[in-house]
Amino acid sequence: MPTPDPTTPQVPAESSAAPSKAAPRRKAPAKSAAPARTTSVGTTSARTKSAGAKPAGAKPAGTKQAGTKPAGAKSTSARSTGAKPTGAKSTRTKVAAAEQPHATAVSGGVARVMEPTSHHVPVVVPAPAPVPTPHVPIGRIPVLEVSPVVEGGRWPAKAAVGEVVPVEATVFREGHDAVNATAVLVAPDGTVHSTAPMHDIHPGLDHFQGFLQPDAEGDWAFRVEAWSDPYATWAHDATIKFEAGIDEELMLAEGVLLFERITAPQAQAERSDDDAATLAEAARILGDETRLPAARLAIATTQAVRDALTRSPLRDVVSPSADYPLRVHRRQALFGSWYEIFPRSEGATRADDGSWTSGTFATAAQRLPAIAGMGFDVVYLTPIHPIGTQFRKGRNNTLDAKPGDPGSPYAIGAAEGGHDAIHPDLGTEDDFRAFVRTAADHGLEVALDLALQCSPDHPWVTTHPEWFKTRADGTIAYAENPPKKYQDIYPLYFDNDPEGLRQAVLAVVEHWIDLGVTLFRVDNPHTKPLDFWEWLLAEVHAKRPDVIFLSEAFTKPAMMATLARIGFHQSYTYFTWRNTKDEILDYLQEVSGPGGSVMRPSFWPTTHDILPPYLQHGGVGGFAVRAVLAATGSPTWGIYSGYELVENVPRPGVEEQVDNEKYEFKPRSWEHAESIGISTLLRRLNEIRREHPALQQLRNLSVHHADNGNVLAFSRRVRAEHLPLAAGDGRSPVAGHTDDVVLVIVNLDPWGAQESTVHLDLAALGLTPPPGTDGSAPFFVAHDLLSGESYPWGAHPFVRLDPRHQVAHVLQVGLG
Structure with missing residues (x-):
């Protein structure tokens, strides 16, 4: 590092x-x-x-x-x-x-x-x-407030292969000479991989920004190099003095000397042929005393000259910052589409007498083609371990389980084994390996729930009682996550034998990695010590840096952010409860801003634990709205099985589904899913995400104003120079040689049509109005990737979205 x-x-x-x-x-x-x-x-x-x-x-x-x-x-x-x-x-x-x-x-x-x-x-x-x-x-030219830096470099900032990483810093100097800055990307072997020019994005505040793009996994670094810009200083001073009619010959003479340095053989050899030719021609004309002074200055200050010197500048008194750590993960750590299932429900059958036969890995594998067909690339399994019988929960979280009730898979451990065992109803380790192979054949990775808690029947309760916390009466307290109570679960206690418990958990994780698991969804990590997680994640990363951990921590921001700092790759978020226009846009900007270098969001409209009020009452339109927002608002998103069927009936008094799958078998009939339309939408959203690198990035979001409070608009953009690497995995971005820009406009009202004028930030879209116009008249094309229609638009288009037909525009924007 x-x-x-x-x-x-x-x-x-x-x-x-x-x-x-x-x-x-x-x-x-x-x-x-x-x-x-x-x-x-x-x-x-x-x-x-x-x-x-x-x-x-x-x-x-x-x-x-x-x-x-x-x-x-x-x-x-x-x-x-x-x-x-x-x-x-x-x-x-x-x-x-x-x-x-x-x-x-x-x-x-x-x-x-x-x-x-x-x-x-x-x-x-x-x-x-x-x-x-x-x-x-302090440096000769100060470099302050560098980002992305986590706690001064205590932990590395995060990136993924092909991710466009914004680097920012405050750079200034004494006097009036111009300053500039360069972002430098340092490869894991310590060599300079690439550099990128930085630009003052807030004139007057000395706030510079540039973009780096790592192309491989590993522990990288970056720095900011501030420098005095002699060309910008001369061009500025010469222009002012020519306008005032003073010192013209002196400024030209100084320019000639400056261009001798700019066009020195060594400097020219490092430039492209076009840039070298442009600068050589400017130097020649600048030094031609037979020409008018104004013409000599003009050729030396053209946009072509400025652009060439942006790409390969002349830098004086270079002042570097420290090297800051940047950990680069594989692409799946940033971009992916998850689909959650309870394996026991897939293929479960009920006899005439009411008894159930559990689904197996083999029957669950029959669902994989449909999951992959909707464009998902991760199938996430809830716990697959033996389930305890003591205090087993019944249907709808009741405390009196009936004969045949399967219990919650989160009450892990029974006579058949603990966290490293498989529930015998599901199959064997060989059956699990076969499931993983079948998933891979369909382009799916397997994620497994890692729930560090035990039923009273778990082997650890008797073999390692020191791993549990006893109360004054000698009993072990069951788990609580207020207002929820888990009478069938004992929480682990890490302070009696931390080394022994740590090694046991590491062995469990490595066991499932050996069986083919490449991602873990970690249940309630905020209820375990942070130093334990930092240790465990470092141990796994040292051996298997490809393994990804998703934090399911619906808790306070400080805890969520620190779990990300110490190594979790992704995190569930508050997106599920952000419903109004202001709430959604504020949250999108929050997770896509500087915090995105630490905590990568994973947006889930629902989970097996959560059915938010918006979806309880929003019908098919509400499910469509939340799917569009999740799929375009975050590079990683997920769906809980049954979303296609609009399962929206809550258990009275709580934000979760009635007949919750945690406590019973729940096989589903899929034959009518296509007629509802949600599965078709999910498939198209995932296709759009794969085709457009702009939706595979996190830190590239811009918000656009819509007059209607029920209509929101935002866009994502990847510049053309970043597209080849941002596309990744051999994909061919549809944008060709131009920027990839996706504009999303959503009607948040799931029941009624809404219309609005949208005021577009043309610069954020990479669009420049035709000369002599303000951009109000149509001059670019917005192609709707959901409907297939195209619209000639200007800066202030009018939209109307009716949830009976279409809840959103997902538009590819370009000059046509």
């Missing part, structure tokens, strides 16, 4: 005391004690080995790392450091709870008190002296 910015403040390393010998367990007091708090990483129970956990930002094992070893890092020659910090008690000294009722942890150099848990023997951890931030002198 590239070296982080040396200007980043150094986080003080937390001290780690040697573990104390465990005090004997005490019986629970007669009165209920206060709930025990989870202790911070850095101290361990003496009943377990040292955690050996890599701290936040630690590199995978086997790599060198400069600086002092942070808290929790193992010695390379011993299980624990063996060093007792000042004030720590001997490991042979028993510590009575009455004598020392609290443990002390360190955060940011400040000691704090923690209450002990039933499995934690408190120890004193002294606060270390804070480490001062080293002073780094």
Whole structure:
């Protein structure tokens, strides 16, 4: 990984005391004690080995790392450091709870008190002296506020192969001389891969932007090089002085000297033939004293000369920023279409007596051609493991399961095995491998739900009771995610034996990778420690960087963003609950903005857990609206099985479907799906997404104003120079040699026709009105990729969308 910015403040390393010998367990007091708090990483129970956990930002094992070893890092020659910090008690000294009722942890150099848990023997951890931030002198030309940079380079920004990465920085200098900047992409081997000119996108604010485009996976880096622009300075000054009629000959003489540098043999050799010829001709005429001074200046300041020097400039006093890390994943980490199924429902049958026969991997495989036929490239399986019987949930999440109720697949673990086992009703490992092969034959990757929780029947409950948190009465508390309660599930507890539990989870993940799983949808990762996820994701990435993790964390923004920082490739989002025009446009801009370098969104109109009110009441039109928004609003999107059938009946009082598939078999009849029209729409949306690289990118969104509050408009654009790599995988972009521009206009009213004038940002669309016009008259063509119709449009088109026929325009925009 590239070296982080040396200007980043150094986080003080937390001290780690040697573990104390465990005090004997005490019986629970007669009165209920206060709930025990989870202790911070850095101290361990003496009943377990040292955690050996890599701290936040630690590199995978086997790599060198400069600086002092942070808290929790193992010695390379011993299980624990063996060093007792000042004030720590001997490991042979028993510590009575009455004598020392609290443990002390360190955060940011400040000691704090923690209450002990039933499995934690408190120890004193002294606060270390804070480490001062080293002073780094500012560059000759300052480069500030560089992005995309995550916490000063503590974690890498994210990109995907072929992704167009916007790089921004604030660049300025003293005086009035012109400055400019170049974005530099550094390959994993440390060599310069490519450069891109940066432009001042907010004149007066010194805010520069350029675009880089990595072409392979790996740990890349980038930097910004600021430089003095002698040509821009001379051209500006000469133009002003010619207008004032002063120093004309002097400015021309200085220009001649400048162009001698510009057209030096070494500089010309690095330019294209056309650019070299343009600059040589300008130098020749500029130096021709037989010509009029104004003509000499004019030839040296043409747009052709300026463009040539944008591509290969003359740069003085180049001042580089630090190199910032950029992790580049495979394309699927950014762009993909997911389809979720419960394998047991696919092919399930019900006998006359009401008993059920579960579907199998073989019957589920029969659904794969239809899924692939709609253009999806990932089939996501909910958990496929044995299901517990204790406290099994019945239909509609009832607490009294009836005989034959299959239970929730998220209540993982039974006598047949745990997270590395397959429910016997579904088949065997060989059957699963066959399912993966069949999926691959249809162009589908297999994603598996990773739900780190256990039923009371899970083998770990008896073999590793230390992996669960016991209450004062000796019982294990079931899982809750308020307002939801999961009486059939025990949550895992990571602070008793973190090393043992970590290794067990890693073994589970590697087991399924070995069986062909390349993506994991992680259930509720925000309920597990972040340092665990950082460790696990780093371990998997070191061996299998192609494996992708989708975070299902519907929680607070800080947690969602940090899960992305520490390694999750994608995240579920709040899109499901963004319904009004302002809500949707604000959220699209949020996820497509600077945050897109960290958290890649995955838009899902529904899930097996969520049926939002808009879809409960929106009918077929509502399902069509949300599909268009999800498919065009995010490069990655997903559909839960049954969406094609407009399954929109909620369980009373909650935002989820009645007869929820989590608690029962739910085979579906697909023969009428085409007549409803949603499956046809899904197929066409995925075709459009594959054909248009603009919809495969995230950080390229522009919003356009529509007068009607029920009509919204946004566009995505990939410039022509980025298209060959952005298309990827041998695809041929339909845009040819021009930019690929897709304009989306949606009627948010699922029941009524809406009409509006839309005011287009022509620059965002890459369009320039004909000379002498303001663009109001038609001058370009908007081709509707959904209906096949084409419209001659200007800057202010009028649209009418009737959900009975078409809820949206998805338009390819060009000059025709």
